[in-house]
Amino acid sequence: xxxxxxxxxxxxxxxxxxxxxxxxxxxxxxxxxxxxxxxxxxxxxxxxxxxxxxxxxxxxxxxxxxxxxxxxxxxxxxxxxxxxxxxxxxxxxxxxxxxxxxxxxxxxxxxxxxxxxxxxxxxxxxxxxxxxxxxxxxxxxxxxxxxxxxxxxxxxxxxxxxxxxxxxxxxxxxxxxxxxxxxxxxxxxxxxx
Amino acid sequence: xxxxxxxxxxxxxxxxxxxxxxxxxxxxxxxxxxxxxxxxxxxxxxxxxxxxxxxxxxxxxxxxxxxxxxxxxxxxxxxxxxxxxxxxxxxxxxxxxxxxxxxxxxxxxxxxxxxxxxxxxxxxxxxxxxxxxxxxxxxxxxxxxxxxxxxxxxxxxxxxxxxxxxxxxxxxxxxxxxxxxxxxxxxxxxxxxxxxxxxxxxxxxxxxxxxxxxxxxxxxxxxxxxxxxxxxxxxxxxxxxxxxxxxxxxxxxxxxxxxxxxxxxxxxxxxxxxxxxxxxxxxxxxxxxxxxxxxxxxxxxxxxxxxxxxxxxxxxxxxxxxxxxxxxxxxxxxxxxxxxxxxxxxxxxxxxxxxxxxxxxxxxxxxxxxxxxxxxxxxxxx
Numbered sequence: 001x002x003x004x005x006x007x008x009x010x011x012x013x014x015x016x017x018x019x020x021x022x023x024x025x026x027x028x029x030x031x032x033x034x035x036x037x038x039x040x041x042x043x044x045x046x047x048x049x050x051x052x053x054x055x056x057x058x059x060x061x062x063x064x065x066x067x068x069x070x071x072x073x074x075x076x077x078x079x080x081x082x083x084x085x086x087x088x089x090x091x092x093x094x095x096x097x098x099x100x101x102x103x104x105x106x107x108x109x110x111x112x113x114x115x116x117x118x119x120x121x122x123x124x125x126x127x128x129x130x131x132x133x134x135x136x137x138x139x140x141x142x143x144x145x146x147x148x149x150x151x152x153x154x155x156x157x158x159x160x161x162x163x164x165x166x167x168x169x170x171x172x173x174x175x176x177x178x179x180x181x182x183x184x185x186x187x188x189x190x191x192x193x
Numbered sequence: 194x195x196x197x198x199x200x201x202x203x204x205x206x207x208x209x210x211x212x213x214x215x216x217x218x219x220x221x222x223x224x225x226x227x228x229x230x231x232x233x234x235x236x237x238x239x240x241x242x243x244x245x246x247x248x249x250x251x252x253x254x255x256x257x258x259x260x261x262x263x264x265x266x267x268x269x270x271x272x273x274x275x276x277x278x279x280x281x282x283x284x285x286x287x288x289x290x291x292x293x294x295x296x297x298x299x300x301x302x303x304x305x306x307x308x309x310x311x312x313x314x315x316x317x318x319x320x321x322x323x324x325x326x327x328x329x330x331x332x333x334x335x336x337x338x339x340x341x342x343x344x345x346x347x348x349x350x351x352x353x354x355x356x357x358x359x360x361x362x363x364x365x366x367x368x369x370x371x372x373x374x375x376x377x378x379x380x381x382x383x384x385x386x387x388x389x390x391x392x393x394x395x396x397x398x399x400x401x402x403x404x405x406x407x408x409x410x411x412x413x414x415x416x417x418x419x420x421x422x423x424x425x426x427x428x429x430x431x432x433x434x435x436x437x438x439x440x441x442x443x444x445x446x447x448x449x450x451x452x453x454x455x456x457x458x459x460x461x462x463x464x465x466x467x468x469x470x471x472x473x474x475x476x477x478x479x480x481x482x483x484x485x486x487x488x489x490x491x492x493x494x495x496x497x498x499x500x501x502x503x504x505x506x507x508x509x510x511x512x513x514x515x516x517x518x519x520x521x522x523x524x525x526x527x528x529x530x531x532x533x534x535x536x537x538x539x540x541x542x543x544x545x546x547x548x549x550x551x552x553x554x555x556x557x558x559x560x561x562x563x564x565x566x567x568x569x570x571x572x573x574x575x
Contacts, residue, residue, distance in 0.1 A: 024554075025425060028539065035538040039230045046229070054232045 059153045066147040071130045073150035074123055076167045077142055083111075084168055086142040088118040092134035100124040101134060121167060125152050126160040200307065200326050208296050208330055211522070215474035216467050217258040219529055223470075225254065226530060227537045265463035273358060273456045280357035285457065285464035287350030291343040292468045292475055298336040299478045300398040302328030302488050302517040303495040309510045327398050328488075328517070336397040337389065340479060341382060344434060347468070348374040351436075351443065354465075355453035366452025369544060370443035373433060376551035377440075381430040383559035384423040387566035388483055391419050401487030405494035411501050413491035416484035422562045424484045426555055431476040432532060433551070435469065439539040442547055477528030481521065485528070488521035 021027050042052030056063045066072065077085045088105035106119035134143050152160050228235025237254035250256070275281045305328050307321040333339055348370060355367020392400050406414035417424045433440035444452030451457075454465045481487060492500050493516070497508035508516070542550065 028535075031538050032534060035230050036534055038232070039226065039534070042229045042232060052229060052232075053234045055234045057234060 070147035071132045071145045091137045095137040100127045121164040126157045216471040219470045268459040270459040277357040280353045284354035285461045289468040291346040295343045297330040300329035337395040358456035362449045366443045377430045377433040380555045384426040404486040415486045435472045477525045481524040488517040
């Protein structure tokens with residue numbers, strides 16, 4: 001019985017370097033010139049008052065290039081009279097996997113079409129996972145997410161809540177689906193701004 | 194003499210102040226330089242608030258060094274159940290102390306004449322009775338040998354730390370440090386030998402004084418122009434001695450966690466780090482002294498400038514002293530920055546590559562350099 005002779009497997013490629021590269025020094029100088037050049041370029045920018053880094057300096061700066069579908073800060077949409085479109089049905093709070101939405105419902109006798117409204121609507125961003133399920137659960141299209149992040153860095157968990165006022169006063173220019181500012185109660189078309 | 198005591202107390206205070214400041218500032222320089230080199234901003238959140246106001250001083254993150262020091266001081270001083278607690282406790286100091294001691298023989302200025310410096314105060318001026326002092330803590334004929342003696346001592350600390358930690362990573366790091374140190378100490382010594390042949394002295398201030406001359410009619414007579422090859426090899430060997438990337442095998446964090454100081458925490462670990470950063474400054478000071486004209490500007494000596502073509506520009510003694518102190522600090526800072534540039538540009542060697550590099554590449558080159566230098570010195574100085 002004949003067996004093939006054992007051939008040791010080669011697990012790596014032997015380095016193929018030219019003599020120039022094996023002298024180390026020249027390639028090291030080339031590398032140092034690259035990194036040193038980047039340093040000088042960036043340092044020159046800093047010295048002349050420009051920004052020499054790619055870092056977005058969060059939270060002082062926010063980046064402008066969020067994707068259009070980025071799930072960021074929550075907003076509450078409004079009726080033409082400026083009241084929240086939310087009917088306090090608690091479906092978002094029920095579906096929320098992180099259980100961060102807290103809603104207190106109240107009764108509004110003056111509006112027979114929407115007698116239930118939220119007197120308190122708060123989101124705890126220290127636990128929110130930005131999954132977007134609340135937006136999908138909402139039957140009234142009352143809660144949406146804009147692409148910008150909620151600028152809420154804080155040393156303290158208790159300061160990472162957004163309340164009804166803050167959720168309803170969102171940056172209107174990034175949402176084109178709803179006219180803004182809302183029409184006034186007299187029914188005249190808006191665009192007073 | 195009480196006058197000598199005063200002067201040397203001032204020198205020692207200055208040296209300690211400079212070294213500890215460099216140790217702290219270099220942590221900041223390292224962070225910031227690395228950040229700018231890689232298009233980042235770098236640590237800049239630590240601030241000092243002026244009491245009773247809301248004015249927060251950030252100063253480009255300079256206070257992160259203080260924050261680090263405080264953190265290390267306040268951390269739990271955890272220690273392993275090592276079988277040799279004494280070696281374990283003493284090891285950081287054995288690493289740290291020789292690094293400081295090396296600076297004793299490095300001249301940070303030329304000849305100081307306190308009588309001339311204090312002319313405005315006749316009483317103080319007369320008290321010194323015309324004595325002059327070299328700006329160096331210990332002017333020794335064997336200065337360079339002292340540097341190598343103390344430089345070699347810090348490896349004992351690394352070995353002690355690795356041995357007494359009773360941790361296999363530490364042990365591996367220590368043995369790596371030991372063999373690496375032996376290899377590169379040899380290369381370092383051989384590269385400097387060529388320079389000793391040229392200058393004919395081991396006294397570091399004499400070496401600096403010889404470098405204020407003129408070479409070939411237009412170059413300053415710096416060691417780097419006499420021995421460019423040795424300067425490169427010396428720099429590489431010195432970085433290997435300091436155990437920094439690309440030669441940081443003893444502490445290679447991806448292989449050995451932290452190498453020989455894996456089991457150290459709090460300020461003991463801080464001492465290792467601090468020693469490393471001070472050693473950057475020491476290596477820079479040594480390189481400056483041997484190869485870059487020491488504390489002098491090009492063509493400058495204690496009397497003033499002597500430019501090529503015999504243009505003599507005399508300088509006042511006070512001006513010379515201030516210039517020399519500042520130039521030395523500036524050169525050391527530049528060389529430290531260069532070492533940090535190297536550290537953030539090059540990848541780490543494999544361990545067998547480190548030793549092969551020392552024995553098969555740098556050592557033959559160093560010997561060749563020494564041979565050529567010896568022949569040249571013999572031929573040119575009949």
